[in-house]
Amino acid sequence: MIRFDDVSKRYPGGHEALKQVSFEMARGDMVFLTGRSGAGKSTLLKLLMRSEPLSQGQILVGGRNINRLSANQIPFYRRRIGVVFQDHQLLYDRSVFDNVVLPLQIDGFERREAARRVRAALDKVGLLDKEKMNPIALSGGEQQRVGIARAVVNRPTILLADEPTGNLDPELAAEIMHLFEQFNQIGVSMLIASHDLSLITRLKHRILTLDQGRLINDEQHPSRHGDAHG
Numbered sequence: 001m002i003r004f005d006d007v008s009k010r011y012p013g014g015h016e017a018l019k020q021v022s023f024e025m026a027r028g029d030m031v032f033l034t035g036r037s038g039a040g041k042s043t044l045l046k047l048l049m050r051s052e053p054l055s056q057g058q059i060l061v062g063g064r065n066i067n068r069l070s071a072n073q074i075p076f077y078r079r080r081i082g083v084v085f086q087d088h089q090l091l092y093d094r095s096v097f098d099n100v101v102l103p104l105q106i107d108g109f110e111r112r113e114a115a116r117r118v119r120a121a122l123d124k125v126g127l128l129d130k131e132k133m134n135p136i137a138l139s140g141g142e143q144q145r146v147g148i149a150r151a152v153v154n155r156p157t158i159l160l161a162d163e164p165t166g167n168l169d170p171e172l173a174a175e176i177m178h179l180f181e182q183f184n185q186i187g188v189s190m191l192i193a194s195h196d197l198s199l200i201t202r203l204k205h206r207i208l209t210l211d212q213g214r215l216i217n218d219e220q221h222p223s224r225h226g227d228a229h230g
């Protein structure tokens, strides 16, 4: 489903944020990406979203080399990918419903079908009763769940998350990860960047570890007490 072949990324200015990274994820996999600040986690996700070009190597998604997508194919490609950010990037001048419906409006969905899908997404994240509220009135964990509903509302096959629990206390962080596991169970492929090792090692999914741009460890099923840095 996702394959990185010897992928390197050098930013303008010369910093090499990723160095010859290779790995493969099957459809329906749930994988964590970890490493210290600056290790290259966000860069890897940005390359996968095609919001940054790579410098060397290739990335295949569903068998297609995403660097060969033409400018007008990129929006279609991005529709298959939902993205969750640490700071949720919600709009505070509109309701929860209006935040979540946004991707569907951009896709030109008919209003009734869009509303049906928004409510299904809000139901999955447990916020059906908050659709009329302004997100500013919600707790941090609830705001993050609005961000997740928005990321899944157009039913992506791949969900990427960049430090999705960075601002949350441990209990809320675990709840968000559990929610991701539920999306994974219905077939969504998940790649989640997180530096919260104590949380992700407990969850027993595959863990990729980056260190200064290199993939230094790929652990399939870390043990409960395992050291993901190997």
Ligand SMILES: Nc1ncnc2c1ncn2[C@@H]1O[C@H](COP(=O)(O)OP(=O)(O)OP(=O)(O)O)[C@@H](O)[C@H]1O
Pocket (backbone or CB within 6 Å): 011, 012, 013, 015, 016, 017, 035, 036, 037, 038, 039, 040, 041, 042, 043, 044, 195
């Ligand atoms: N647009 C950019 N231009 C130049 N250098 C960049 C750019 N974006 C990231 N970098 C550099 O690339 C390296 C990897 O950054 P990246 O954001 O991918 O790391 P990260 O593992 O996600 O870190 P964090 O956990 O702090 O978000 C860092 O040294 C960073 O300064």
